[in-house]
Amino acid sequence: MANVLRNSAKFGFSGVLSQLSIHSRHGRECVSPCFSLQQRNNSTSPKIKVDLDSSTGVAVLRMQSPPVNSLSLDFLTEFCINLEKLEMDRSCRGLIITSTLSKVFSAGLDIMEMYGKSPERCGEFWKAVQEMWLKLYGSNMATIAAINGSSPAGGCLMSIGCDYRIMADNPRYSIGLNETQLGIVAPFWFKDTLVNTVGNRAAELSLELGLLYSAPDALKIGLVDQLVPEDQVLSTAQDTMSKWLAVPGQNTLSHWLYRVRTLSLSHTGCTGSEHSPSHWLYRVRTLSLTLAVPGQNTLSHTGCTRSEHSPSHWLYRVRTLSLTLAVPGQNTLSHTGCTGSEYSPSHWLYRVRILSLTLAVPGQNTLPHTGCTGSEHSLSHTGCTGSEHSLSHWLYRVRILSLTLAVPGQNTLPHTGCTGSEHSLSHTGCTGSEHTLPHTGCTGSEYSLSHWLYRVRTLSLTLAVPGQNTLSQYTL
Numbered sequence: 001m002a003n004v005l006r007n008s009a010k011f012g013f014s015g016v017l018s019q020l021s022i023h024s025r026h027g028r029e030c031v032s033p034c035f036s037l038q039q040r041n042n043s044t045s046p047k048i049k050v051d052l053d054s055s056t057g058v059a060v061l062r063m064q065s066p067p068v069n070s071l072s073l074d075f076l077t078e079f080c081i082n083l084e085k086l087e088m089d090r091s092c093r094g095l096i097i098t099s100t101l102s103k104v105f106s107a108g109l110d111i112m113e114m115y116g117k118s119p120e121r122c123g124e125f126w127k128a129v130q131e132m133w134l135k136l137y138g139s140n141m142a143t144i145a146a147i148n149g150s151s152p153a154g155g156c157l158m159s160i161g162c163d164y165r166i167m168a169d170n171p172r173y174s175i176g177l178n179e180t181q182l183g184i185v186a187p188f189w190f191k192d193t194l195v196n197t198v199g200n201r202a203a204e205l206s207l208e209l210g211l212l213y214s215a216p217d218a219l220k221i222g223l224v225d226q227l228v229p230e231d232q233v234l235s236t237a238q239d240t241m242s243k244w245l246a247v248p249g250q251n252t253l254s255h256w257l258y259r260v261r262t263l264s265l266s267h268t269g270c271t272g273s274e275h276s277p278s279h280w281l282y283r284v285r286t287l288s289l290t291l292a293v294p295g296q297n298t299l300s301h302t303g304c305t306r307s308e309h310s311p312s313h314w315l316y317r318v319r320t321l322s323l324t325l326a327v328p329g330q331n332t333l334s335h336t337g338c339t340g341s342e343y344s345p346s347h348w349l350y351r352v353r354i355l356s357l358t359l360a361v362p363g364q365n366t367l368p369h370t371g372c373t374g375s376e377h378s379l380s381h382t383g384c385t386g387s388e389h390s391l392s393h394w395l396y397r398v399r400i401l402s403l404t405l406a407v408p409g410q411n412t413l414p415h416t417g418c419t420g421s422e423h424s425l426s427h428t429g430c431t432g433s434e435h436t437l438p439h440t441g442c443t444g445s446e447y448s449l450s451h452w453l454y455r456v457r458t459l460s461l462t463l464a465v466p467g468q469n470t471l472s473q474y475t476l
């Protein structure tokens, strides 16, 4: 193990990944539909065993790949095939994932896959990792991880990709995204999933320090939901599953809406051109930010040359910052107008973020960071042209009006200066069917206004960026 990690470090993960980026530029396709699972599975001995109980509609997926259920390309391929089959089987409503090995749930990504492989193989492997997460996190089944052993890194990702986590109450077992400790950085979508699970601060600490939590500590921070004696992990998962399945429609709207944000902002819906969000998200977020090392040229596009921060510290923050501001098709941080040393990035980014969130006025070009040259943060910039409205007055009204009165398809926001159809749903910039309202199951007039407003509000807050496409929500 140590040798593997040493070799990986010697040859450099970043080298591998930059090779991968070149490969991606030419070969990247949509993750899900184009992913040729069948072609990749060369393994003969099954690494996954699935038992579906047709009376309960619950499947138990057992990982059985000694010594440690590491996530190799073969393993992931088999895992995804099985998941896909279950997903398509309408009789299956719940999925429990566990391990047949003693002491280990999964050791995470197979280190050997990240060492000395061709760019093509790296690309296949990395797609498979993403596919595993997308399928799990986007599953329509209720999913429970029955964690009966250690679950570091990719194993932890697999666990937090599930709806619920039950872990063996054994302090020798650990779980967490420890990549930083290995000298690599957890991709942003690992981070997003962790944030969704344990919250910002715990995720921040966890990622910067590369922490592995013992089972009791994992429970304390909410990384797992329940600890039970080791021999009861599976039975508890089965009991818990029956409760999940008793919730009407649990795996439809509420389940999905919560996840759609993470999924849509990540890299689902990869469909096209070089500047598609997926391309951008993958390359800029993962590559630039993962490979960024202060003092080296990788961060030069951010204008940041400071070396006083440790990489993990920096990477975590830069990643968050860039994710917040990145605008596809533009240079990530330059559009913030941060051109000199007078503002540290954190200073600037904090302000930009607050300003964007508070001053943005739908339908107007309120905070085009690119064009801000001086007086841009004055009140007039908000579109408020007279002294009769104080800033707080304006912001209060706009915010309330925007959120409360918006009725899709109508021009309910004149106060904001919107003059056309821009407050119809299309205003959200949804360009594909995946981000449209039907996605929520809401199809029109059968819903009352309050029903609608509730959904619109959630959707608007979640997806809508006036005048921009949905995925640039991270500009907020």
Ligand SMILES: CCCCCCCCCCC/C=C/C(=O)SCCNC(=O)CCNC(=O)[C@H](O)C(C)(C)COP(=O)(O)OP(=O)(O)OC[C@H]1O[C@@H](n2cnc3c(N)ncnc32)[C@H](O)[C@@H]1OP(=O)(O)O
Binding pocket: 001, 002, 004, 013, 014, 016, 017, 020, 067, 068, 070, 103, 104, 106, 107, 108, 109, 110, 111, 112, 113, 114, 121, 122, 123, 125, 126, 150, 152, 153, 154, 155, 178, 179, 182, 184, 185, 186, 187, 290
């Ligand atoms: C191609 C794309 C390149 C992208 C590069 C950029 C990177 C981007 C970021 C990627 C994010 C990474 C996510 C990951 O998951 S990285 C993997 C991290 N995993 C770990 O740190 C776990 C390491 N393992 C352990 O801690 C222990 O093994 C464990 C607690 C799981 C079990 O302990 P136990 O004592 O029971 O077993 P051993 O340690 O003795 O191990 C037994 C054998 O298994 C081998 N092993 C262990 N882990 C792995 C692994 N992850 N991959 C491959 N092999 C593994 C170990 O070497 C032992 O083998 P030998 O018996 O032959 O020595």
